[in-house]
Each structure stands twice: as C-alpha cells, then as structure tokens.
Amino acid sequence: EVQLVESGGGLVQPGGSLRLSCTASRFSFSRHWMNWVRQAPGKGLEWVANIRQDGSEKYYVDSVKGRFTISRDNAKNSLYLQMKSLRAEDTAVYYCARIGDCTGGTCFDAFDMWGQGTMVTVSS
Amino acid sequence: SSELTQDPAVSVALGQTVRITCQGDSLGSYYASWYQQKPGQAPLLVIYGTNKRPSGIPDRFSGSSSGNTASLTITGAQAEDEADYYCNSRDTTGNYYVFGSGTKVTVL
Numbered sequence A: 001e002v003q004l005v006e007s008g009g010g011l012v013q014p015g016g017s018l019r020l021s022c023t024a025s026r027f028s029f030s031r032h033w034m035n036w037v038r039q040a041p042g043k044g045l046e047w048v049a050n051i052r053q054d055g056s057e058k059y060y061v062d063s064v065k066g067r068f069t070i071s072r073d074n075a076k077n078s079l080y081l082q083m084k085s086l087r088a089e090d091t092a093v094y095y096c097a098r099i100g101d102c103t104g105g106t107c108f109d110a111f112d113m114w115g116q117g118t119m120v121t122v123s124s
Numbered sequence B: 001s002s003e004l005t006q007d008p009a010v011s012v013a014l015g016q017t018v019r020i021t022c023q024g025d026s027l028g029s030y031y032a033s034w035y036q037q038k039p040g041q042a043p044l045l046v047i048y049g050t051n052k053r054p055s056g057i058p059d060r061f062s063g064s065s066s067g068n069t070a071s072l073t074i075t076g077a078q079a080e081d082e083a084d085y086y087c088n089s090r091d092t093t094g095n096y097y098v099f100g101s102g103t104k105v106t107v108l
Helices: none
Strands: A003-007 A010-012 A018-025 A034-039 A045-051 A058-060 A068-073 A078-083 A092-099 A111-114 A118-122 B009-012 B017-023 B033-037 B044-047 B061-066 B069-075 B083-090 B097-099 B103-107
Touching: A003 A092, A003 A111, A018 A034, A018 A092, A018 A118, A034 A068, A034 A078, A034 A111, A045 A068, A045 A078, A045 A092, A045 B083, A045 B097, A058 A068, A111 B044, B009 B017, B017 B083, B017 B103, B044 B061, B069 B083
Parallel strands: A010 A118, B009 B103
Antiparallel strands: A003 A018, A018 A078, A034 A045, A034 A092, A045 A058, A068 A078, A092 A111, A092 A118, B017 B069, B033 B044, B033 B083, B061 B069, B083 B097, B083 B103
C-alpha cells in the first residue's frame, strides 16, 4: 500500500527534545518535496517545514526556526524532524505530507498524501 | 508570510449547494488547494491547482478562483461531507506554505 507512517511522538518536558520519523512505502520518495504539518488540539492545520527532493533546500515556519531541523534519507525512504527546546505550544499531532508530482510541466503544490500523524505532548 | 482567511462555519441543507471561500494576498500568484478533515482523521486533498479533483473525489466538489479569493463548492451536499475544510497555498514570498483557518461545514 502507498503510504506514509509517522513515529516518534510522545510526552516530553518543556525544553526537551524529540525526533519524529516518517517512513514512505511504495512510491518514489526521492522524487517529492516532503513536509511536516501540525495540528494543535482543537485547532487548525499549521505548516511547519519542508525539504527539497535532494535535501538542498529547507524552509521553516518562523515559530520553529532555530529549534526544529528537517532532514531526509532517500536511501531509507525516510523523513525526519528533530525538535529541540520544545515548548507547550508545540503540543500537536504532527503529520508527514507529500507534495504531489508536477503534471505536464506544471507544479500545483498540493499535499496529496498524508500520514496518520503522531502526537507530541510538551508538558511537565 | 501571509494569511489565508476562511469563514469559521457554514451550514447547508442535505442536497443543497454550499460555497466556502478563502481570501489571501498570495492567491493571486499561487495555486490553491483544499483539504477535508473529519474528526480523528488525517486531512484529505479534495481540490488542487485551484479547480482540479484528485482521483476518487466525487464531482460534487469543485474549485474556482477570482483575484485573491479561492472557493470550494459542494453541489448537492451529502451527510458524509460534514467536516472541516482547509484551504492552502504558498505565502507571498513563495518559500513557505500557509493554511487557512478552516471552515466547519455542517450538513442539516
């Protein structure tokens, strides 16, 4: 089955660190920009970070710059999010999401595949 | 960065038509996409490239855009369409993505 599966979530104290993983199955992982999107309890979706196919470009939402690092290992079909200096406001379900293929030379920038999410709770 | 603004909630009678709008400066330059999210589930792409439907999405879902406003229309809403809907696009710099605040659709 074509899918994305996140892991690594859990309970962490404020100031602590956590590393999320996302493993891709049955598609050409290395062809796609990959993203992390989060959703705080009862709140909307927030884009967190993304990374180019070869890892040469990375972008972050302002609230996580300097604290979170996105990376990937195309040989392992895996995406990662290293989170440090965690705050209560980082508490959320973290989703891994794929940007779909370009079609006929046009790139539509849509998140066409999502994982099931992994919960991160930052609390003492 | 920039923001995408959506109405918090709308309701629609079963079988009727509802339109959800998304306003933002970046929509004049970048494609909009729309996501359906039901409680406890991951988001699902329902419209991309402003007006294209992924395989498997019913044709009662359609998208359009005018200036800085993108719209998602559900024609003949069904009970299973009750969900939160989020728009998404790049921000005005083009380097980041931004989601709308979400619209809760209730089917009466």
